[in-house]
Amino acid sequence: MTTSDAYLVFSRFGLGARPGDLMAISSAPKAALLAEIDDPTSLFLANSDLPSTADAFTQVREFQRARDLQRKQADAAAGLAPTGSDMMAGGAKTTAPVAAVPAAKIAMGADAMGGGMGVMGGMAAPPATSKPIKPGPDAYQTITPNPSTMMDAEIAARIDRALAAPIGFGERLVAFWTNHFAVQTAADEVVRGLAGAFEREAIRPYVLGNFGDMALAATQHPAMLMSLNNATSIGPNSPQGLKSGKGLNENHARELMELHTVGVDAGYTQADVTSFAKVLTGWTFGRGENEPEIYGRFVFRNYAHEPGPQTVMGKVYPQDGVDQGLAVIADLAKSPATAKHVATQLATYFVADNPDPALVKRLADTFHKSGGNLKTVTLALINSPEAWAAPAEKLRTPQEFLWSAVRALKLDIKPGVVNRTLADLGQPLWNPPSPQGFKDDAATWLAPDAMTTRVDVAELLASQDKTLGDPVQLASDVLGDKMSSDTKTAVERAESRGQAVALLLMSPEFQRR
């Protein structure tokens, strides 16, 4: 092996090389990759202060309550009648239209907007400031923790992880699976407060575990139940449905089939989606403080569950209660269609926009035969010759680019900057434009506007470079013998150190993977 293979370890599979990394693994690049996933700590964050899902939910609720109180007080002080905009009512209400929110909040909450389909629901609180509380509609910005400060704490832990990871293969796997089971923080500020906990509790523990377990954990997580609306889907013939006249919301059932498991071409029908939506009725989470034991936790509510057997993709599920959904999800998770769907995505994400069919088939077969054992599948990926032979034609996604730059330059970067920069580059954390998640193909990211933005970001990051050495040496350290003579010349001839580093970050070798 050469340092080209070492480079591939960091670019294709990892989060990019830090100075010195390439030399450190150059004698046995693949062994280093294997060693990282054999280390069980590689998938977990070091920061143990981050709240559990239930605690995070409690924090969001407390914030909302305090904000409402402040708003009422401010309105009273201003002599206004109460607005009645109780954003907590019913728990699941989407927030009011953006047009109704004062412009000043939008100005501060841009990172909350994230960009994308769910913009409407994304009116989370702007970042907290240290300003004293003053009467007025914006006073609640000072309440902490709030969804923005919670998000910052989550990002801070991931910055630490990105800098500390030997290679970052684990983090790349986490990113892949989090995007596969995408929640959208723009859906609701509860999702914004819970997104980090979702990734820590529903994704990380299963990345090298069993796919079916991950699918179930993701499906039952409050952030997902809220993001895809199953939390408020009611069986029309359930006691609650008959009493309230409320009914199904099939969003989650459809995306679980289309995006999370078997894929859109698996041959299911609208009737299957409707039946599966009925199966999933009653799958919600505790939102009432009168039930502290389930507050912010998954719960099955039989009184909202559509009674009776259901047929999904040709199979009758006669089970009662939650068992019906568990059986359907278990079957979907082990379907050959799911194996093919996941294998295609995995190969596309890591290796090539149009991966070798032999690679996809091998991964699908491995997935199927192992019963969805993701460690076995991951090993099959890195033991596949195609994964090492494919040319570097993918473009680093914005997240991959940012983390690689942070590692290469040893940046001391703030969570808010990570958040905003990723949003500017078009890939805000946990807020893809649709439940489909972000795309990872070059055609998506190699676009004129996205590239000019990337150059702007590269210049800003370069100005914060902490390596402070000779930029040509830095380029050699992070690109190894992948560095072309053109890139070397460009870096050498740069008019300033900052420009040299920006050119390194924007070089084809750094951008392509």
Added chain:
Amino acid sequence: MKNPFVTDAMLCTSRRTFLAGAGALTAWAVMPKFAFAGQTRDPRFLTIILRGAMDGLAVVPPIGDPDYPALRRDLAIGTGDFGPTLTLDGFFGLNEAMPGFHALYQKGEALIVHAAATAYRDRSHFDGQDVLESGMTGPKMSENGWMNRLAAVMPKGDGIRPISGLAATPTVPLILRGEAPTLTWTPPDFKPAGSDTISRLVSLYTHQDPTMAKVLSAGVSTDELAGDGMDPMKRQGGLAASFKQVAAGSAKILLQEDGPRIAVLSYDGWDTHTNEGAETGRLSGLLSALDGALTALADGLQPVWKDTAIVVLTEFGRTAATNGNDGTDHGTGTTAFLFGGAIKGGRVIADWPGLKPNQLYQSRDLAPTTDVRAILKGVLRDHLGVGEPMLTAQVFPDSIGVKPIDGLIA
């Protein structure tokens, strides 16, 4: 915390994404030949995509249909305790969040096609948008979009200077992907990178990675073209302001004498599964923002308005009945809008299928009675002069049975 890492420029960057999320424009890089040569007509054609599936029944409600109020319950605007809708033809009303579009309708410059749908009959957003944008009969049948193929069959004149097509998305949507060159643009809120760095990168890429060179050059030239001196602070102010701003910026680019003639703009956020809010709330807010954007286009394109046709499409409609959360799930038939000085408007075109259970598609959705391709073929033939055989062979393959709608263009 040591080394504070926030610069003013960094703080400025956040607005770009906000805007990108709220709207996006893409265009063909070449002007069609008939745009010069002293011809009197110099048509412009813009498609607006509303991603997420817009609920046509809540935008143009069939208030005259006796089955409408019961089916739509909490969304039955224009009936019962709800406020009135804007008057169209008596049978249909227009959501009152759209007074600007209504004014165009009254001037005879806007029309609505109801119960429209693409050829797609399933309910995946992503496949639905794929079909809408590819112009094929099913999903994943083409790597390129119908507007790109349209550009390819148009008579080619000069390239757009200094750019080659437009997308106010940071990425190129399928509808304009393909052989014909395109370009993307979003309002430049950044302190732009030094032009020296850019030119060094273009030079580096030219030798090593020509694709990257091409893409970066294109991005730089559009930013220059769109340079408008707008105060970044004025770009703020919520969804309505950002929808409008993307539209106004796009109009400015489309208006240029050597700017693009064929473009696409898209707005996200129409997937209203919960608390849809047709009268006050989420959908109403979106429609109001869209109305501002459409008005901004009409205002901004005034000098070329008489030769402008704009079509507004979404991937499919939503369930005819409300779901369990005062929202609607993915459906089929919906509305399409056409507007512009070239449009023969002031009417609603609908072969109304009815809303009784046996009249609904699969007993749940507004049944589609007009193929979106029939609308587009009518516009492309009569507005851009693309022959029917070409439309059927190249732009919308396998659409021989889909006849263009006559008389859409004034």
